[in-house]
Structures are given as C-alpha cells and as structure tokens.
Amino acid sequence: MTEASKSTSIGNFALSRRTLLIGAASAAAIPMISSRAFAQDAPRKGGIMRVAMGQANTAEALDPGTYSTSLSIAFAFCRGNNLAEYNKNDELVGELAESWEASPDAKVWTFKLRKGVKFHNGKSFVADDVIATFNHHRRADSTSGAKALLADITDVRADGDHVVIFELVNGNADFPNVTAGFHLIILPSDGKGGVDIASGAGTGGYKMTSFDPGVRIELVRNPEYWKENAAHFDGVHLIAVLDAAARNNAVVSGQVDAAERNDTATIGMLSQNSQLTIDETPSAAHNNFAMACTMAPFTDPNIRLAMKYGVDREDILRKTQFGHGYVGNDHPIAKSNKYFNTELAQTAYDPDKARHYLRQAGVESLDVELITSEGAAAGAVQAAELFSSSAAAGGINISVKRVPSDGYYSDVWLKSPFAASDWGGRPTADLAFTVGYAKDAPWNETHWQNPKFNELLVAARTELDEERRRGMYWEMQELCNRDGGAIVLNFQNWISVRTNKVAHDAAVSAQWPLDGYKAFERWWFA
C-alpha cells in the first residue's frame, strides 16, 4: 500500500517537472501522457541491488581466467567491459572498442579503442591493456578458460595508443563475438607486459568492495563510469544461493531483489505472487539424444529420420521442462541467433512417417537401447521414458538404460550408439557447429561426417558477406535436420524472478539470464 502511493507521488513529480521542461510548445499533448510512461522512460538512480545467484564456486579467484559460474560471470560484467558486447536486442556492438574492421580473408582484425576511459585504479585505458589482457589468457602456460577460444591468435599488437591489431592463423568472421566473452573483460596492464589482477580493478560500472568467492561479492557504483545512462544502482550485492528453493524463499521474503535460474517446477507458484515478475528469455542451451552415425543401426539415414519422427517433442517439453522452453529441430542453432533458419519445417511427432522411413531402410520394426542418466541433463531420464512410449506406435522399440551420473560424460557419452546429452549455449552459429558437429570435433557426439556440411562450415567461417553467410548457415541447419544424428529435443529458457520494484526496458538480452548479466548496469529501481 505504502509502496504504491510512494511510486505514484514520484510519478506525479516527474510529470510536473517534465511539464515545466516541455513548456507551452506541446501543452495540449501533456495530459495524455501517463505518469507511468515517464517512470519507465527515465531510469532512476539509487538503491542496492541484491541478487541471489544460482551457481558459485569457492575455487574461483579474481583472475577472470578462472571464472565459470554465474556468480563470477555477473561479477565480470559488473566490474569490467569487453571490446564488444551484446546489447539488449542481442546485437553485437562496440563496448571498449568504438569500431572494428577485418581484412578480406578475415585474418587481420583492427579494433579502434574508445578514448577517455579510466580504470578504477585511475589508470587510463589504452591499447597496452588490451594486449596484456589477451596475452594473459593465451600465453603458453595459461590455464584460462578462454585459452582455447584464442588459440587462433598469432599476434596482438598496438598501432598507437588507441588501435589494436589481431592476427589470426585462420580467418574468423566471428572474431568480434569472441571478444565479448566474460573471460575477456579488459584488465589494467601492470606496465611489464602482465596484467594487474590483485587490485580487482576494471573499467566497469561498479567497483569491488568485498570479495568472498563462492559466497558473496559486493560492489559500489563507479562515479566516473564512462557509459552514459548506465549503472543506476548505488551498489550491487551478488549472493551465492546454490539451493533453488532458498533462492525462491529469498526473493519471496524480500531479502533479495532478484533471483536467477529458478526451478521450472516452481514458476507456476511464483507467478501467482503479485509482488514478483518473472523474466524468461530463450537460451541456446539444449538437450539432445545423440545417435552415432558410425554405429549400427544408425548408419542408415532413413533409420535416423524414423527416430526423429518417433519422438514427441512437445510432450517432452511440457512434461520435463513444464513448458519453459521451445522444441528443437535437430540442429543446435537457437531462435535468438541471427542465423536461425526460420523457414525450416519443424519435424513433428508422426508414427506413420516413422514407419515409412523404417520400411525405406528395409525393416518392419527396430529395437534400440537408449542410455540416459540423471546427470546427463535435467529431465533426461523422464524424456527417455516418454520417447520410448511415443516411438512404440511407429514400430520402434526403445529400451531405456539408466546409468549413474558419476562418470557419465567421461565413460558413456561419445562411446555409445545412442545416449542423452546436454549442451550449453554457444554465442555464434560457427561455435555451435564447430564444437559438436564438425567432422573432427572432439565432441562430435554423433560421429556425423557429412562432406557438404563440413565444406560449408569452413567456407562460412571466413565469409564476410552477410547474405551469403546466412544462406550457408541455413543450409547447414537443414543438413543437420534431414541427415544429422542429433535429436535436439528442446531449448531451455533462461529464467529469473524480480520484485516489482525492479524495472527494465522492454527488450532484454538472451545471452545469459538477467539481461545477459548486464542487468546490473541496465536495470533500475522504479
């Protein structure tokens, strides 16, 4: 009650002040603008944003090379900036880089850096910092999580204080996307070729005030932040709350202002709470059943198609993810990706077609064993049971074999003809295909070797013409859909819950939960 009256009075104040500013010029139009519109248009400063984070690990240190959980990814984006970032519409835009351009073979990339940016420790941001940061992650004895992503870099050099040139051994049209990764926030150089890690300084909207990895990280607003109209909170408290029920309790009882990675089973209950708002964005993370194209009976593409028509994706999505997500179409490209093939027909459950393709393969019925595990993916055991019952109508008899979680990914996955798996989202189409579908990829779980696909994959990587590149990725998705060995069941949603006091723009990024973990500089207290 008091909250409501308070916000109304603030809204009225905004209206009267705005009225004064706009003056007589458009006086007639003013009564038509609601005070609410103003409250949303202009973010207000202030308040401590407290967020319950769903993943944390005490082994993570200040070095961004050690980051892997949501607590530290959010921390990285609070305290630092990258060369490029995804904006709220998921377009790649410059952050510490103003612009970039590539050589025609996409092997040499020139980044123009922003001027007048300062680190929290007072140092000015220059090309040396970029070089030191990238070398920190890619040097021979590096243990950074970003090392593999930067393996193609042969040289990073400065051209003056505000230009950095990267040379790659293989062309990569997605190189600017690589620089937006959370490991690669720019750290201040120590002047001796290394980076200053111990101070915790960055160029970001918040400065670290206390750091207890795996438990709690506190930050205050950086008053000299270079971004305009960003970092509205006075401070940010990132609190590790590993138990999903505890995260819900914390946001329901008002001890935090937002909580992320909420259990899909509880979203229905939370949505009935009038004090809370749920944000859901489609992620690129997905669940698969992988058929090994080199092992019987999946060597025949007709058998693979029969299997794809035997699975009821909608039913599995409804029963294992409570509808929070969207069905897959047997390729790893998410709807939020700009190369998502919007014209590819959705493969839907059709037992008659399953039977038809079995006959094409010369068999009347098929017996296969599907290996699954609790540890393979959330809901993987239930999904396998559902698949088994839906496929029976098409003449496919699936016996579900459940194995222990421990050691599933080291001993079972990649070594079985037919097994469940779980894929984290990759930011670009190239990465999604390269890590899991290319012929020599270590994680090519289906052992798929399609010459046309592999040819397109290499060609698309260096193709700088958008139109032609899109055509290639669309064709690759179709190849996966018709010929590939992966049954992509469903993509998951990123889910976060906030109290109604927290406001944000209509569009939010789907790179990660919480506006791609940029909520801390984009959201505000209404």
Add this chain to the structure above:
Amino acid sequence: MHALGRTILYRLVLGLFSILAVSVVVFSALEFLPGDFAASVLGRSATPETVAAFRQELGLDLPPVQRYLAWIGGLLHGDLGTSFAGRAYTPRPVADIVLPRLGNTLFLAAVTAALATPIALFLGLLAALYRNSRFDRLVNALTLSTIAIPEFLVAYLIILVLAVKFPLFYSMSSLSPGMTLAEKLYLVALPVLTLSFVIVAHMMRMTRAAIIGVLSSPYIEMARLKGTRPWHVIFRHALPNALGPIVNVIAFSLAYLVVGVVVIEVVFVYPGIGQTMVDAVRNRDIPVVQACTLIFAVTYITLNLVADIVAIATNPRLLHAR
C-alpha cells in the same frame, strides 16, 4: 586428583595419536580420489604438457611420502598450506579460506548449543520425573517426530511459517562483513531453531533414559524411603550418576553441529565450513579438503575426550578401574 590428572594426560596422548592416524588416512584417501586438480581445472582441451607443468607448479609431481611430510611439517608450524585455487596471481592461504568459515560454523554451533542444551536437559528431567504422564508422552511424541522428519524438511517448514507466511525472520542467513552481534543473532534465528529441533530430541531422550535408569536403582529407593523430596532425589542422587551418558550425547550433538550441518548451510545460505569442504572436494582443492577433514577429526576427538574425562571424573569406579 592425581589419578585424574594422569588419566587426562594419558587420554590426551591417545587423542594425539588418533589425530596422527586420521591425517595418514585422510592423505591416502585423497590420493585415491579419481581425477586431479590440474586436470579438472584445465579441462578436457588441455595438452598433457600444460597439465604436467601445472602439476609441477602445485608440487603434485613429488612422491606422496614427501608431500605428506611437508604437509605435517607445515601443520606443526601452524601452516595449513596454500589453496590450489587462485594460485600464481592471488595466492590464498588455506587458513584464509577455512578459518572465517570455521568461525561462522562455531558461532552457529555455539548459539544453538546455548539454546538447545538447557532446554533439552530441563525437558529430559521433567519427562523422567513425570514419566508416563501426559506431559511425558507429549514431549516424547514431539521429539520423536523431529528426529523422524529429515532436517531439511524441518527447515523448509520453519521457513514457510516464520519467513514467508509470517515474515518475522529472514529465510537467508547470509552474513555480510561488518555486522553487529545482534544483527548476526537475528539472521541465524531460523537455522538455530531448526538445528535445535534436531539435537534437543537426542539430548532430551538420552537424559530421560539415563535418569530413569538410575531412578530404578536400590539407592534411589533408599533415598525415597528416607523421605527425600523428588527434586532432591533427581539432582543430588540421580543426576551425578547419569551425567556420563548425558555428557556423551551432548558432545556428540556438538560434534554434529560442527561437522554435519552442510544441508542446513545450503538451505539457509549460511557460509559455514561444510559447504567449503563440499566445494573443495568438487574442485579437487586438496589442501582445503585436508584442512577441513583434519578440523572435523580434531573436533570429534576433542569433544569425545572431554566427554570421557567428564564421565570418568564423575564416576570414581571408572577412575580407579581394576
């Protein structure tokens, strides 16, 4: 008292040997853990050379006996070693990771014990005194229920009632730097309540059983026959002879509060030592695992030692054992 002093010394030496034995067991058990820190940190894409270089940096390439002696040598100097996490850029001594968490755990344990022990003893005595009355049955039914219900369910029920439906307390006991004692006590109210339910039941039932056991002895009958008042019988004649088993269950409960509350830590987001150890095992951060295990062992051994000594001191028959 000479005999008691000698017994204590003897027990202390035995305790030290137990701790030494535990340290050997812990060290060898960790040697057998599948996977190692270097490989788990560097991931599947790391080349064997990188892994080897990293193992050398961590000292994992040395023979186990040498590493064990280095560890024990450090311990004798009060040095718990350096965590594998953080490493070259921001090295973190194990003590910096473990001790603040241990402090939090001891705080929670101390508050719980201070609340639960008197209540448990009082309820136990009352139940013994009025045994088979309605009060006795009620207390028994309540405590047996709290033993039977898993602790995390008790925790969720308490949160549901006292933090969500009637928001009197916080559901999350996440401590932050610079809090006053009063703020801390308010924050830990719900975990303390939950843990109290669990340990009150054990202590109360043991108190009741021990007292009732003693109350059936002939010398209590004698005391009654000579007309001693019921409370006097219990405090002066029964309690001292029942103290041994009671102190034992109290010690056991205290040990549980220090080493066994990781579930409660997770539910209430309390930064205790249990979660530290779970994280460390997952990360294969061996120095932290070793430190935590050793702290747990020392806690158990010390509390058992104290319980034994109290039992011996209050029972002359044990002191002058023949």
